[in-house]
Amino acid sequence: MWLFCIEKYKTFNYNLTFTRINPIELKSINSFLSVHFSCNFDLLIFKLKHQIMPGFELFGELERKELSDVLDNGILMRYGFDVKRKGHWKAKELEKELENQLMVKHAQLVSSGTAAVTIALAAAGIGAGDEVIMPTFTFVASFEAIMMLGAIPILVDIDDTLTLDIEATKNAITSKTKAIMPIHMCGSMANLDALKEICNANNLVLIEDSSQATGATYKGKPLGSIGDLGCLSLDFVKIITAGEGGAVLTNNEKFYKNADHFSDHGHDHVGNDRGAETHPFLGYNFRISELHAAVGLAQLRRLDEFVAIQKKNYSIIRDALSGIPEVTFRTVPEGGEESYSFLNFFLLDLNTARKVSSAFKENGIDACFHYYDNNWHYIRKWEHLKDLKTLYPLSSEVKKGLKYLQTKTYEKSDHYIGRNISCLIKLSWTEEDVIKRADKMVEIIKKTCSQ
Numbered sequence: 001m002w003l004f005c006i007e008k009y010k011t012f013n014y015n016l017t018f019t020r021i022n023p024i025e026l027k028s029i030n031s032f033l034s035v036h037f038s039c040n041f042d043l044l045i046f047k048l049k050h051q052i053m054p055g056f057e058l059f060g061e062l063e064r065k066e067l068s069d070v071l072d073n074g075i076l077m078r079y080g081f082d083v084k085r086k087g088h089w090k091a092k093e094l095e096k097e098l099e100n101q102l103m104v105k106h107a108q109l110v111s112s113g114t115a116a117v118t119i120a121l122a123a124a125g126i127g128a129g130d131e132v133i134m135p136t137f138t139f140v141a142s143f144e145a146i147m148m149l150g151a152i153p154i155l156v157d158i159d160d161t162l163t164l165d166i167e168a169t170k171n172a173i174t175s176k177t178k179a180i181m182p183i184h185m186c187g188s189m190a191n192l193d194a195l196k197e198i199c200n201a202n203n204l205v206l207i208e209d210s211s212q213a214t215g216a217t218y219k220g221k222p223l224g225s226i227g228d229l230g231c232l233s234l235d236f237v238k239i240i241t242a243g244e245g246g247a248v249l250t251n252n253e254k255f256y257k258n259a260d261h262f263s264d265h266g267h268d269h270v271g272n273d274r275g276a277e278t279h280p281f282l283g284y285n286f287r288i289s290e291l292h293a294a295v296g297l298a299q300l301r302r303l304d305e306f307v308a309i310q311k312k313n314y315s316i317i318r319d320a321l322s323g324i325p326e327v328t329f330r331t332v333p334e335g336g337e338e339s340y341s342f343l344n345f346f347l348l349d350l351n352t353a354r355k356v357s358s359a360f361k362e363n364g365i366d367a368c369f370h371y372y373d374n375n376w377h378y379i380r381k382w383e384h385l386k387d388l389k390t391l392y393p394l395s396s397e398v399k400k401g402l403k404y405l406q407t408k409t410y411e412k413s414d415h416y417i418g419r420n421i422s423c424l425i426k427l428s429w430t431e432e433d434v435i436k437r438a439d440k441m442v443e444i445i446k447k448t449c450s451q
């Protein structure tokens with residue numbers, strides 16, 4: 001698993017939860033590492049640093065306590081076994097806490113963020129031949145989920161918010177459009193008021209994907225709670241993690257019921273005899289396990305603490321970079337408060353951004369992403385989507401619907417992503433680390449811009 005993570009995080013962007021560990025935890029981590037990978041924690045950290053791997057999750061006592069409850073009673077499934085589980089319902093508890101903390105009526109936990117997007121779309125009745133508007137800068141899960149349901153992703157330009165451009169969104173609406181799906185990338189957000197207005201005017205569903213911005217707010221409301229549906233990921237590299245997991249958020253009773261049933265084979269979850277439950281409609285298995293929910297529960301309780309650390313570190317670096325005339329920052333929509341998991345800034349042109357990105361890497365400024373050249377987050381490198389490479393035949397509707405990708409260009413997105421660098425903000429840094437890092441970044445950018 002660790003080796004997989006290392007490979008994955010070399011190229012992926014991610015948010016990071018890095019908790020300080022005590023000697024008891026270190027002992028148990030070391031025994032796990034020695035059994036499975038013949039190395040200890042120091043060696044692992046050394047390997048990670050030298051592979052420019054930005055970070056990973058370490059679990060502390062809180063996570064261990066929640067996990068022990070589950071292991072002690074042995075019920076790993078979130079539904080049923082009412083007596084045997086001795087009152088432990090970790091998934092239900094986490095759903096309640098998500099509802100409270102993210103200020104939403106309903107949270108439905110599921111197996112991943114990708115599942116959450118798929119379920120949110122299905123819950124809103126989106127399927128064959130429907131069009132869903134999404135941005136060119138996101139994670140591949142966005143179009144995967146849309147296409148899994150036989151719907152058609154309509155990719156539109158982003159602007160300096162690094163999320164949906166409002167004019168491009170309006171222009172992409174057709175008679176087939178059913179939903180607009182802003183992706184709140186890298187800790188900040190789309191202009192949700194403007195998107196809400198467009199959705200209301202055109203009778204469209206607004207689905208927020210806040211997987212990368214848990215902890216951020218817009219006009220005082222947590223991201224994910226503002227649209228008709230919200231989605232979040234609790235995978236290993238998000239600001240709070242369950243290892244794997246996700247959640248669908250909604251204030252809409254019908255969408256909630258749909259998400260609840262659809263994520264568990266269509267079960268209606270009435271009564272306490274699973275075999276006797278009815279299936280109002282077809283579903284699938286997107287369930288989260290109690291083990292994952294237990295970890296997520298401990299992590300959610302630390303969200304505010306993580307955001308506060310990120311904000312402190314972010315502010316030091318941002319203040320330092322603010323003195324460079326060639327640097328501008330991503331626009332945060334009015335009323336928005338970032339999660340501070342990334343500092344996103346623009347340089348003068350693509351060439352400068354490429355040079356700064358390389359110089360950062362050469363000088364140990366890790367975890368700063370130039371997404372223009374990244375395979376996972378920007379349309380430029382999504383050949384498998386453009387060429388429709390699938391294991392199974394696609395419907396003729398989807399094939400026809402995606403033909404536009406052969407010729408469509410995205411100059412506005414290129415303009416912003418080409419000049420953008422997104423730097424991960426870690427929790428593990430000391431103040432001294434952050435100041436040193438900020439000084440080095442300033443030195444590199446100034447030097448590159450003067451050449």
Ligand SMILES: Cc1ncc(COP(=O)(O)O)c(C=O)c1O
Pocket residue numbers: 112113114115117138139141142183209210211212233234235244245246
């Ligand atoms: C914006 C966004 N949406 C969805 C996902 C998918 O989440 P998961 O890895 O939990 O399936 C990710 C994962 O990185 C993401 O960044």
